[in-house]
Ligand SMILES: Nc1ncnc2c1ncn2[C@@H]1O[C@H](COP(=O)(O)OP(=O)(O)OP(=O)(O)O)[C@@H](O)[C@H]1O
């Protein structure tokens with residue numbers, strides 16, 4: 256059994272649009288994922304790429320139970336996202352970091368890191384503090400343990416967000432364009448952390464346009480197009496065979512300057 260099994264998932268959103276002829280708002284259905292299936296095992300880094308609006312974020316959000324699904328099922332470590340009682344465990348199993356992370360504004364870095372494990376895992380303050388220190392060292396921010404979010408750069412906030420996710424010992428990290436709001440220098444700081452984590456064997460599913468990262472660190476690349484898996488390949492195969500033979504892949508890579 257794979258760690259994450261996405262089985263025949265359909266996900267749509269109700270959207271409102273303005274109808275010029277009747278001058279009324281009408282509700283329409285936008286189907287983002289259609290009979291979508293993919294498995295993730297617990298090995299290495301999978302990079303998800305694809306055009307804007309193709310459903311990458313929606314997929315990650317469905318896996319983490321942040322969106323409900325219409326059809327099909329998603330099993331995380333055997334737990335169905337359809338089972339409300341399992342959502343807490345699913346979110347503990349898959350930590351998620353977003354493009355713009357919100358650290359709890361009224362808490363300092365150490366408090367941001369220790370809150371979750373204390374409240375959700377029943378960890379003692381001493382244990383949580385030890386663990387937080389270890390992870391702050393790992394992300395190179397041990398000097399910031401007393402800082403509040405406004406005293407941190409965007410890149411530092413993302414590194415803290417990664418550490419905060421790791422505090423819960425997730426089996427996988429779901430990362431949604433976590434460097435796309437950062438300048439190149441901060442981006443490379445964050446990518447280095449991810450590279451280190453990958454070397455430690457942390458399983459990651461990352462939506463990113465950072466192809467240098469994908470080339471260096473990914474094991475597997477999934478190219479999504481129009482709500483479906485268009486290519487699912489080993490990294491080297493993706494950048495050689497698929498780039499050469501698949502016109503959509505070739506034009507997408509060219510579009511993002513790769
Ligand atoms: N909560 C929502 N309500 C309505 N429509 C939504 C919602 N979330 C996403 N969508 C729509 O679903 C489609 C897929 O969105 P999604 O954010 O998953 O794309 P994406 O592949 O992550 O794109 P990007 O690369 O731009 O981040 C888009 O057309 C988007 O407008």
Ligand SMILES: [Mg+2]
Pocket residue numbers: 311312313431432
């Ligand atoms: Mg997205």
